[in-house]
Structure formats: structure tokens, C-alpha cells
Amino acid sequence: MAADHGTRSRPGYPAAAGVFAVGMAGATLPTPLYGLYQAEIGFSELMVTVVFAVYAVGVIAVLLTAGDWSDRVGRRPVLFCALGLSAVADLCFLFEGGLPLLFAGRLLSGFSVGLLSGTATAAVLELAPPHRAARAGFAATAANMGGLGCGPLLAGLLARYAPDPLRLPFVVHLALLAVAAVVVRLLPETVAARAGEPRPRHRHRPQGMAVPPEARAVFAPAALAAFAGFSLLGLFTAVVPSFLAQTLKADDLAVAGAVVFSLFLASTAGQSLTGRLGVRRSLPAGCLTLVAGLLLVGASLAAESLPLLLAGTLAGGLGQGLAFRAGLASVGDAAPAGHRGGTISAFFVAAYTGLTLPVMGVGALTLWLGLRNAGLVFTAAVTVLALCVGLLLPRGAREGAAGP
Template identity: 35%
Template sequence: MTTVTSAHPDAPPSVPASRIWLAAWPVVAVFVLSNAATPLYPLWRERLGFSSGTLTVIFAGYIVGLIAALLSAGVLSDRIGRRPVLLPGIALALVACVLFATANSVVALGIARVLTGIAVGAAVSAGMAAVADVAGERRSGLAALAASTAMVCGAGTGPLLAGVLAQLVPGPTVVVFVVEAGLLVSAAAVVYWLPLPAVTAKGIGWVRIPGVPRANRRALALGVAVFAPGITATSFVLSLGPSLLVGLLGTSNRIIAGGMAFAMFAAATGAQFLARPWPTRRVLLLGALPTVAAMGTLALTLTTHQAAGLLIAAILAGTGQGLGQFGGLTLLFTGVPDTRRAEANAALNIGGYIPAAALPVTAGYLGDALGTAWGAGIFAIALGTVAALAAAFVARG
């Protein structure tokens, strides 16, 4: 039998919006690290000499660490509280910064990416749940918006910051991660200061496949159906986008690569603010359609060799991820009990990140075997089809 005790089951209605957004800062800081390496891959690739397939494996190491963390971080956070999960996660992110800054092998980069994934797993489960805890039930809509935009804002800021620093300052693979370490220290201070509730859920296992109560399973399925294709599309842009830019535009300018990633996540952020007053079903339906359009644009770009098409595809992909993520989180934040909230966040993200790891890696190795354009084209057709099926599922549901 499950016994739940909470020292602070609901934040009062007078909780200021500024505190809710401050609670989202640790999510931003950790997600800055998640994509900060994107514009730097060509530097490491030139220095260490590895293929497109190896690059996507390094990128996917992050998702492996993330999924491993989500199998325990969500349940653990609901059982012992948000702070004991968040602070160790931030500490691992700092270790990853050290490894990135000193990396002289593919193995070091891979380990750094795995640790980054574990830190992000803590932020996704415990960090997003902490935002909802601070906001309280009456402001769950604002909590969903703050948590979701914090994720995409950090994910977009990381590559832009890294791209600018990598292009303008010496020793970019060191400077970028020194700056990020400072952001993580400030995030740890926020976690320490926040008045987080003491949530203790007894009678549940420490490690299990995250899920939701039976009554919320359809909501989870709808969220995953749209979020998964969206985040798979953005993962492709982050991992192989710089290589496509070199092929289409003939440039290795790291500001351009970082700017494309930033534009993608800026679109995700803007779409979520725009969608805030919409019914959740509309948010999800309109989240699936941009992903379909993104894959169609990517396929067209591969035949026309116009780099502007790649930017348009990235913006559409970001819009799809942002709306799918916001819609899924809204369903979970408003329907799942707070004692299962972190676990629900973990379940949504596991459903999204598994294809986000598998499909870009497949595209990378197909690119090594058949050529980058063929690998990207097959990826675009497959993911576009999945996103179209997701739109049909939401329309029926």
C-alpha cells in the first residue's frame, strides 16, 4: 500500500510568477550543457578523426545516460524529494564540463555525454516536478509553460553560446565549459534556496519503468505520440546539422551552426507561449504537423542544395518539439497526482528520447555507407511518416 506524506501539498495562490520562473532556472542551466557541444564537434572531429557514425554515437551517449537516469530519477524524486536528486545531478554536470574541457579521445567525449545525459535526467524528472511543486495546483498551467520553455530555452542557448565563443575566443573547448560551470553553480544555489516540499512516497520500488496511473495512460500516449517525433527531428539537426551545413553551404562557421540550433529552440519557445491559451488537443495536433512539414522541407533541401531550407526545416522541427512537449506536460501536470509527477515526466521523456537516440544514429551510419544526403533523406521519409500517424492519432483521440 502506498502512503504519501507532504509538508507542502500545494503552494498558495499568491506564489509570485517570478518564483515559479526562478524554480525553472536549474532546468535551463543543465539543458545549456546538453547541446553546448554541438558547434564544437567539427573541432573535435578534426583533432581526433572520427566518422559521422561515430559522431552520432557520441551524441546518443547523452540519450543513453538520460534514459538510464530516468529509470530511477523520477521514482527516486517522488520518494525522497526533489533536492536530493537535483544536487547530485548538477554535480555530475560539473564533472562532464571538466571532461569536455580536457577531452583528448572519443572515449572521454562519450563519457562526458553520458554524464550530461544523467544530469539532464535529473533535471527533466526532479527539476520539472520542482517547478510544479513551487507553483502549486492552482498555477499548474504556468508551471507547465515554465518547465517546458526552460528546457527548450536552455537547449537553444547552449549551442548559440558555444558557437559564438568558439568562433571569437581562443581555446573554445575550454572556455565554453568554464562558462557553463558558472551557470551550474548558480543553479545549485537556486536548488538549495528554493522552498521545496518534502515529498515522501512509500511502498514503491527504487528502480522501475516509469509510468502513470491507469487514468492518465491515454494522456501519456498522446503526449509521447507528438513529442517523440518532434524531439527526434531536433536531435537529428543537433547531431548531423553541422555536417549538412558543410555539405550544402561549404562552411564550418561555428556561429552559423550554433545560430541554427538557437533558431530551432527559439521557435520551440515562441510556439509554447503562443499556444498557452489553446486547448491541449489543438496544441498536440498543431505540434505534429510542423514535424511533418520539417521532414518534407529537409527532403526538398537535399535535392535543391539550398542551405536556407535546412534552417526552415530546423525551425519547423523546433516548433513541433515545443508544442508536443508543452501539450504532453500540460496533460500530465493537470492530471497526474503530485506524488507521481516526477515519474510521469520521466515516462514522457523516455518515450521521446528512445527514438531520438536510435533514428539519428541509424541516419548517421546510413550516411557513412550511402552518403550523407541519402542517410538524411531516408530519415526524413521515415520520421515524416511517423509524425503524420501521430497527427491522425491525436485527431481521433
Template identity: 35%
Template sequence: MTVVNTLPRRTGFVGISAALVAFFIAAGAVTPLLPLYEKSWGFPHSTLTLAFGVYAIALLAALLVAGSLSDHVGRRPVLVGALALELAAMLVFVTAPSIGWIIAGRVLQGIATGAASSAFGAAVVELAPERHKKLGALMTSLASTAGLGIGALLSGLVAQSVPAEAAFTVWLVLVIVMAAGTVFAVFTPETVTRRSGALASLTPRISVPARVRRQFAATAPGVASVFMTTALFLGLVPIVFAAVFAAGGPVVGGLAAFVLFGAGAVVSAATSGVRPRDLEVAGDLGLTAGSILFVGGIALGAFPLVWIAAILSGAGMGATFSGTIRGLVPQVEAHERAGLFTAVFVVAYLALGVSAIVAGPIATAVGVADMAIGFGVVLALVSALALVLSLRGRAFQQRGDRSWTGVAAGR
């Protein structure tokens, strides 16, 4: 039976944009709740960081397999399926009796987000009013940073207010939100025509066109540092605050994530006129400075330094990732972009998931403070490498050396 489209495209744009943000709100909401689960169920730090890290690995796997599926079967079926799977994850969370269930829910959540990411991004742009296509592109770029920050902050406020019922309250609200989003997506207008090749599209494709391979390799450390910073503030900072500063209130960890992603979102939105190379250099500098300040704050027990680190690191994240994407994408053909984006996200989510998972056993073995200092040192080294490569790339471009970027200078 064919479903009749009853929603105008403008309404579809607003609703699907809200659903996209809700996906990342749900991803960020877990940050203040994990320490509460740890306290209630008594599992080690390694299990806590595993619960965080498996989300990124599952997301990456789904993105590799289903990232282009909506180009063949349509946006709406993929959106409805992903929202239904996200709803299932929320139901697992709201009824979870142990950390094993939380880990299972995080895997479901990662698969849902990975399967939906490209379909949501495309649908938002395609449903945007013709006069406001840039708004659709801006929404897709800011949804993750804004959603993660808002989710962490709101969840932290709930956890601070009603700690005994925080998890149930947060996940119940998100069950309702995802259920409403699923129903809404059923009546959202389809924006593409179905075409053959759906099964073939499930074969993972990672490709970096030859003309940008050198530049891609040079920007990879910057992408890695952005997502390692995400792992640090979303997955590790709440337990670091509790162990090092005795600032264990859930709202504190949520607020740190909100500051980080808020700074990133502001910088991303405010620097559209800055040249990509300059943006990469500034971003890598911010990430390097932020990670050094983080290490200093932990080593000296100076809480204010950690908050300054969150602001600098967040601004660096927004600048580096925006500059990287804006620098790479215009140089490749339209049919090459999906493979390029996949390559970028392989670097990104491997850095996020692996760094978080590895940090847990280290924290158990040597202590949270030493783990945090070690993580910060590694992050500083990766960010510093990214900065050196960015400066070198900008110097090549300023001399008009086409061999670096494969295109004329002055991009």
C-alpha cells in the first residue's frame, strides 16, 4: 500500500532537521549517566569506556555498509528504519537492568546513527526551501556538535536534579521523541527516485582520489585529534572530574561537553569566509593548546585550566574539521565524494572509538589521573603533528605549488 504524503516539504524539513538533532542529543545524553551506572552497578572504568566506545565502532560499520543505501531505495525508508532502530535502542536503555544491556543499546544506537547519517543529511538539504538551501547545509553541519552538547547538558541537569530516576527519565523522554520521529518520517515527502543497485551499494567503498591523497594524508592527524578530543570530553571527562577534582556532579561533565561542542558550533558557523588552509592551521593550534592546558590542569589540579582547555579545544575542533572538509571536497568530482567522506569518517570514528576503549583498561591499571595525563599528552602530539602538516601545506599553497593540492592556488 502506498503511503500518502500529507506533509508539505517545509514541514518535512523542520521535522527531519529536528529528528537529526535528536539523534545526536541521544548520543550525548549518555555522558552524564555512565558514572551513575558505574556507581550503581559497580563495574570497572574499562567497562564504562567500552560502553562509550562501541557506539563509534558500530556507527562506523553501519556507515560503511548502508551509507549510500538511501540513494537507491529512497530517503524515507532508510529514515523510518533508522528511527525505528533508534527507538529500539532507547527502549533497551529505559529497561536496562545491567551494563551489558547498556552496551547492547549503544551498539544499536551506533548502527541506527550510522545508517541514518547520510540519508538525514541529504534529506535535510533536499527538503529545505529553494531560497534557503544554505540553511539545510548549515543544519547538517551543526546538528552533531549542537546535538551532542545539548544532550550532555540536559541529561546532566536531569541527573543532578533527580539522580535516582535520571536514567529512566532521560531515556523515557527520548523514547517518546523517537517514536514521534518515526511516525513523522512515514509521512515525510520522498525526495529521490528509487533506482537499481541497492544490494551492490551495501559493499563498503573507501576511496581517496589520487589528486587529494597527499592532502588527505596530511589532514588525517587533524581529523583524528578532533575525534580523540570528542572521546575525551564525552567519554572520559566525567570520571576524570570525579577522580581528580572531586567534582562528580553529573551536570559538571555535561556542562564541559556543552562548552566544548558549543565553541565548535560557533566557530563552524562564524568562519565560512575563512580560507580552508588558514582555518586548519588555526584549528590545529587550538587543539594543541587545548590539550596542553588539559594536561596542565590535571597535573596541577587546576580546575579552571580544564575549562579553558574545553573552550580552546572546542574552537579548534570546529575550525579543523570545517577547514578539512572545505579543503578536500571541492577538489573531487561529485561521484567521488561519497568514497572520500567514507575515508574521512573511517579515520574519525576509529580515533574516537579505539581511543576511548583503550583508555578504560589504562585507567583501571594506573589510575584515572595518570590515564588522563597520558591521553592528553598523546592528543597534544597528534594535534602538534597536524599543526606542522597544516603549516607546511599552507606554505606550499602560498608558493603556488600545485603538487601539494592538485589544483591551482588561491582556492
């Protein structure tokens, strides 16, 4: 809901989307730096995926226990909390002296993103006037994916061309978080504006996977599509930089950051196409495009080819973006206003489960099969899942929509 006449001079949904992007960038900032941490501390590829998975576990834990907090206490307090957690995570990396602070930093970053995902998405949607609803939907998903993409690009460029590569990226991000906090202070509070009265006090109870009846018909296909797409994101943010360095001998950190950035850039481009195709067509189209990207990534692993990897990156990102925005839009539209934050958080639980479990499987497989063969097994499994979603679930969703 747009702000009332007393808050018209305050920032609107583009500013909220900027805050969203800054917060999400912290989640992927360490991506191109894992090789440096491996050299400094000394740990295996499996430990890289475990460090990465700690972040995703933090996201899921917060989404399950506090995903609806912003529906209860307001968007701004939760946004402040998310930015604060991100700042403390940056401090953990700044003073890192071994695995304990790496784990702490990734866990706190996961807590931050868990609070931010549903809250910032809801805030962006609610700050937009009705005639800008479609643009706001794109702004929210683009801020999510764009922020995640800018993290590795920023860290890779600073690590390659500036001093102190393991600390400077986090100093820069802390400065960006300070600016984002000022913006949040100026944003109108949409929950209070929507209610038109003081928010009642609630005794907090963990929400679990809370999906209201109005949204259940569209939630399953959207969640499975998000699971498949985020599995690809997890592979790139946890493992692909190591594949570039170890297999393709492309150990330039700026290149690693740019490759991961291109995945999220392609995802953002896919999201921009969702409005033209429509939600119903975008879900299967996105899943099938994701399948094509996964096949190209698998071929790049088999042939040890950087051009094939780049082609798979762009196709996979495009498909993930199409399916992700379609799923988020359908879930957000179906959820009642009083449960929107919690329902969107449940959607992100499914997505971040896809980010966690398959990547940990890759890390475990590297101990027996090596990085290249583990990646091939991963791409084969996720390709089958995405193909099933693309071919079967849209029909189920249509049948559910046609039912009573």
C-alpha cells in the first residue's frame, strides 16, 4: 500500500529495493574469496560447502521461526535488525582468524538474509502505488538477485585490483550498510499504514511452514521451481570458483566474481521477461530454460570448457529468473495481506533448502569422485528435477486452479 499524505516526501519502493540489494550483497561477498581462505587456513572442498551451507541453514532457521515478524511488529524494525546482523557478519570476516569466525560470519549473514527476504519483498510491494504494482514486483526480485550478484563482483574486483583482499570488501559493505540504515529510517512503515491503528502486541510463536489456505494451490509448483533454481545458484556461489581455478586454471578472482555475477544478471533479465510472458507461462518456460542451462554446465564440466560454462551460466540464470519471479508473484498475489510476509518467507524456505542440500551433496561427493565428477552428478540430478517441474507441475497447478 502506498504511503499516505503525511509520508509522501519519504522514499518509496525504489529506495526499499536499494536497501534490499545492499543487504543481499553481503550474502555472496565471500564467494570469490573461498580459495584465499582455503590457502590461508587450510581446509578441503567439502569444508567450503559446509561453510556455505551454514549460511543457508541460518536463512532457513530464521524463516521458520521469525519469517512473519514483520507482519507483527512492522517492516522497518525487522529491516534494521537484518542490516545490523549483516554488519556484525562483516565484522566477523574483518577479524577472521580461522574457521570459527568464518562459521559465525556465515551464520549471521544467513540470519540477516532470512529476515530480509520476506520483509524487504513485502515492503517493496506495499510501498508501490497500485499502478506500479508490476514494476514493484520486478524491483523486489531484481533487488534480491541483483544484490546477490553484486556481492561476488564487488569482492572479486577489490580482491584483484585493491590491497587487503580479505578485508577491504567487508569495509566497503559496512559503509553501504550504514547508508542503507539511513534510508530505512526514512521509509514509511507500511504495516501501520495498512492497519490504520497501533499494532497489537503478540506473543511470538515460531510460524513453521505457515501457508494460508488461499495460497496453497499455487505454493507447491512455485516452491519446487524455486528449489530447482536455487540449487543452480548454490552450485555457482559455493563450487564454481574452485572449478574455475582448479580445472580451467582461471584463478583470477575478478573472473570468478564476474562469472557468478553474470548468473545473477541473467536471472534478473529472466525476471524482466516474466511480465511479458505471464506467470502461468513463465513457470514452465523458466524450468525448461533452466534445464538447458544445466545441460550446458554439465557439458562444460565434461569438456573442461569455459565458453560452455559461460553459456550454461547465462541460460541457467535466465531460466531461474523466469521461474523465480513467476513463483514469487503467484505466491505473493495469493497470500492475504495480513499473512504476506510469512507466506513469502515460507516460499524462501523452499528456495534456500535447494540452496543448501544439493551443494552439501556435491561437497561430500568431491571426497570420492573429485570436483569435476561430483559436479556432473549434481547437474544430472537437478536437471531431472527441473524437467519434472517444467513438464508436470504446471498441469497440476491448472487443475488445482480449476477445482472448487
